[in-house]
Amino acid sequence: MNGMKGVWAWLGQRVSGVVLVFLLGIHxxxxxxxxxxxxxxxxxxxxxxxxxxxxxxxxxxLAFSLYHGLNGLRTVILDYSISEKAARKLTWVLTAVGxxxxxxxxxxxxxxxxx
Amino acid sequence: xxxxxxxxxxxxxxxxxxxxxxxxxxxxxxxxxxxxVLFEVLEHHDGSLAFRYSCREAIxxxxxxxxxxxxxxxxxxxxxxxxxxxxxxxxxHMRVIxxxxxxxxxxxxxxxxxxxxxxxxxKPPEKxxxxxxxERRYIDEMISCILCGSCYSSCPSVWTGEHYLGPAALMxxxxxxxxxxxxxxxERLNLTAQEGGLWRCHTIFNCTEACPKNINLTxxxxxxxxxxxxxxxxxx
Numbered sequence: 001m002n003g004m005k006g007v008w009a010w011l012g013q014r015v016s017g018v019v020l021v022f023l024l025g026i027h028x029x030x031x032x033x034x035x036x037x038x039x040x041x042x043x044x045x046x047x048x049x050x051x052x053x054x055x056x057x058x059x060x061x062l063a064f065s066l067y068h069g070l071n072g073l074r075t076v077i078l079d080y081s082i083s084e085k086a087a088r089k090l091t092w093v094l095t096a097v098g099x100x101x102x103x104x105x106x107x108x109x110x111x112x113x114x115x
Numbered sequence: 116x117x118x119x120x121x122x123x124x125x126x127x128x129x130x131x132x133x134x135x136x137x138x139x140x141x142x143x144x145x146x147x148x149x150x151x152v153l154f155e156v157l158e159h160h161d162g163s164l165a166f167r168y169s170c171r172e173a174i175x176x177x178x179x180x181x182x183x184x185x186x187x188x189x190x191x192x193x194x195x196x197x198x199x200x201x202x203x204x205x206x207x208h209m210r211v212i213x214x215x216x217x218x219x220x221x222x223x224x225x226x227x228x229x230x231x232x233x234x235x236x237x238k239p240p241e242k243x244x245x246x247x248x249x250e251r252r253y254i255d256e257m258i259s260c261i262l263c264g265s266c267y268s269s270c271p272s273v274w275t276g277e278h279y280l281g282p283a284a285l286m287x288x289x290x291x292x293x294x295x296x297x298x299x300x301x302e303r304l305n306l307t308a309q310e311g312g313l314w315r316c317h318t319i320f321n322c323t324e325a326c327p328k329n330i331n332l333t334x335x336x337x338x339x340x341x342x343x344x345x346x347x348x349x350x351x
Contacts, residue, residue: 004308007347010340075317078310081276087310 176263234299266322
């Protein structure tokens with residue numbers, strides 16, 4: 001029987017880290033290098049966020065960065081030898097924070113689709 | 116030869132309110148080691164100085180101490196390599212029993228937890244459990260560990276997490292999973308791949324830097340993490 005714990009969280013942190021390098025690459029490239037003269041203005045963002053491609057990239061960026069950040073925070077807190085019960089509660093609280101932040105962010109990202 | 120100034124950490128919980136440094140001016144000589152300097156104090160200046168030692172040739176691990184800012188074995192550390200002023204204190208972040216003697220119980224309890232011995236359900240062969248020279252070479256570095264506790268004392272994850280297994284126990288767990296004669300992979304991974312085990316290692320490399328036998332403990336711990344990951348992903 002597999003009695004190992006924490007493997008998926010560790011693996012997920014590595015995978016999300018690698019994915020974030022690519023997504024942040026796209027994000028930085030589009031925002032700062034495609035047209036270096038153009039500032040980030042409301043109209044530009046509105047146009048970009050009507051493209052399904054950018055919405056998918058930004059949703060993925062949101063999801064992976066939330067996972068990576070909150071899982072990292074969980075790792076830092078677990079370093080202080082908290083009890084198993086407290087660790088379980090912590091995981092639930094951080095998951096709830098992550099899901100709430102994702103829903104809030106996703107609504108913002110998709111606001112221009114119906115315009 | 117020029118004189119040596121030894122500053123040594125002193126603390127007797129029965130007598131002292133808090134630890135203090137005591138200085139001794141001692142005669143130097145060619146080839147003298149830190150352990151011999153401590154003996155000089157014990158035999159000629161202060162018989163109450165407490166420190167551990169046994170083999171005097173860097174194979175028992177008893178005399179690991181914090182010497183001039185690094186984890187070192189007192190018996191193999193030449194004073195001439197450090198200059199004429201020595202600062203000797205017990206292994207940091209461990210409970211001091213007296214002077215340079217620390218409580219090693221938590222370290223050895225965690226070491227015992229990973230079952231540091233051959234686990235095998237198969238019937239012993241008539242002649243021997245064969246190990247090829249290549250397989251032996253692979254574990255060469257790891258089995259030079261003398262359980263001195265330097266890695267354990269240097270690890271920030273040990274400092275903050277009292278239940279963390281620590282570098283030595285994890286390195287020994289990998290040493291056995293990397294041994295073709297051993298069949299305890301699943302058992303040891305279940306013991307070590309826990310929140311208080313493998314995942315508290317953040318590849319800080321303090322253990323590798325502190326090891327007086329130059330063992331790359333961080334590498335072994337990473338290999339064990341890879342084995343745990345391979346297992347959940349359906350590998351062996």
